[in-house]
Each structure stands twice: as structure tokens, then as C-alpha cells.
Amino acid sequence: MIALALAWVVPALAGQLCFTPPDQTAGWKRLDVTDDAPGIAAPADVEQFRVGESAWLLEQDPAAFQGMTRDHAGQSTFHFKLPRETRRLDVRFAEDLRGAKVDAMVVAGGRQFNLFDGRRIADARLSLEWSVPGAEALEVTVHQHLRPVPVVASWTVARFVDLGAELDIAPAFRVTRSLYYRHPGGRTVELCNLPSRALTVERGSLVGLPASVRRER
Numbered sequence: 001m002i003a004l005a006l007a008w009v010v011p012a013l014a015g016q017l018c019f020t021p022p023d024q025t026a027g028w029k030r031l032d033v034t035d036d037a038p039g040i041a042a043p044a045d046v047e048q049f050r051v052g053e054s055a056w057l058l059e060q061d062p063a064a065f066q067g068m069t070r071d072h073a074g075q076s077t078f079h080f081k082l083p084r085e086t087r088r089l090d091v092r093f094a095e096d097l098r099g100a101k102v103d104a105m106v107v108a109g110g111r112q113f114n115l116f117d118g119r120r121i122a123d124a125r126l127s128l129e130w131s132v133p134g135a136e137a138l139e140v141t142v143h144q145h146l147r148p149v150p151v152v153a154s155w156t157v158a159r160f161v162d163l164g165a166e167l168d169i170a171p172a173f174r175v176t177r178s179l180y181y182r183h184p185g186g187r188t189v190e191l192c193n194l195p196s197r198a199l200t201v202e203r204g205s206l207v208g209l210p211a212s213v214r215r216e217r
Contacts, residue, residue: 026185039195051164088158
């Protein structure tokens with residue numbers, strides 16, 4: 001057990017894989033990304049991104065939902081227009097779908113790509129993800145039959161983009177070679193060099209000015 005513990009401790013000390021910033025107040029922080037820790041990241045449940053790399057940008061785009069059509073009484077199709085580089089869509093219906101069959105497909109370059117057919121969905125939430133490049137539109141068909149006609153309550157699109165290249169984001173959040181993370185407050189946030197960690201941020205939270213923090217040596 002001692003040898004196993006040392007196997008973890010020694011690399012951490014030698015490579016300084018993790019450190020705790022002195023500023024543990026709530027709000028957005030900015031840290032310079034250095035060559036010895038190019039994948040520096042906050043815990044997975046903290047909003048964050050590194051400029052120069054793609055991250056999941058979550059947006060509640062009001063223009064994404066284009067409406068619903070009904071081919072016949074027992075079937076409803078919901079149409080979504082996808083912003084550039086969208087790779088995921090989360091939909092919440094007003095009520096549970098109660099086991100209704102659901103079909104989903106994306107459209108890219110004039111071609112249709114099925115995501116799934118006839119998947120039974122019990123609750124009110126539907127998460128769709130795809131790797132088709134250049135997806136422009138998405139259709140979700142619910143076969144409700146004798147169930148109530150579904151109503152879309154909310155939706156969130158997730159784009160996999162480099163936020164540093166998004167010119168509609170404030171310049172304070174686009175400084176080159178920076179990690180930005182939103183400290184939630186009420187806890188200690190440790191930063192570690194974890195290049196494989198998926199980074200996610202909500203567009204609506206990118207407000208104010210981030211405070212710069214330094215890596216203690």
C-alpha cells in the first residue's frame with residue numbers, strides 16, 4: 001500500500017500536476033497556460049475552457065426551434081435549425097413521453113443521417129449527439145399515438161468550438177493561451193494537468209471580467 005501511495009505522490013510532486021490557486025472566491029478566473037501543463041483544468045463539474053482548443057459551448061438559441069408538423073394524428077415532428085458546429089442537442093418536453101417511440105436524424109450537405117429509429121423514451125428529456133460534420137438541421141419525430149401531443153418546453157444546443165475564435169464573445173475571455181474557469185464559491189478548486197478532460201461552458205455565464213490567478217511555484 002505504501003509503494004502504491006508513493007507511485008501517485010512522487011509524479012505529482014515532480015511534475016507539479018496539480019496546484020491550488022490562492023484566490024478561492026466565486027467568479028470567473030483566468031490562468032496562463034504554460035508549456036509544462038498544457039492541459040491545465042479545473043474539476044469536471046466547473047465551467048471552463050482553454051483558448052486555442054475546442055470546448056463544449058452550451059447555448060439556449062431561441063432561433064434553433066423551427067416548430068412542429070404533424071403528418072398524421074399519432075405522429076409529431078419537431079424541426080431544429082442548428083448553429084455552426086453544433087454536435088449535441090438537449091430537448092425537454094412539457095410532459096413525459098411515457099414510452100413513445102422516437103426517431104431522430106440530422107441533415108448535412110443536403111443528406112439525411114439517421115441517429116436512431118424507434119427508441120422508446122420514458123421521461124421528458126431527450127439528448128442527441130452526433131459526429132456528422134456540418135450538420136445544418138435536425139428532426140425529431142415522436143410517435144405518440146394515443147398519448148397527448150408532445151410540447152417542447154426548452155432546448156439547448158452544444159457547439160464544439162474554440163471560444164477564442166468566437167468574435168461575439170468579449171475580448172476579456174479570449175486572451176491567448178489562457179484557461180478560464182468559473183469558481184462556484186463555497187469550496188476549494190484545485191487545478192490539474194488533465195489534457196483529456198472535456199471542457200464545457202454556458203454562453204449565458206460569460207459575463208463580467210475574469211480575475212487573473214497565478215500558479216504558485
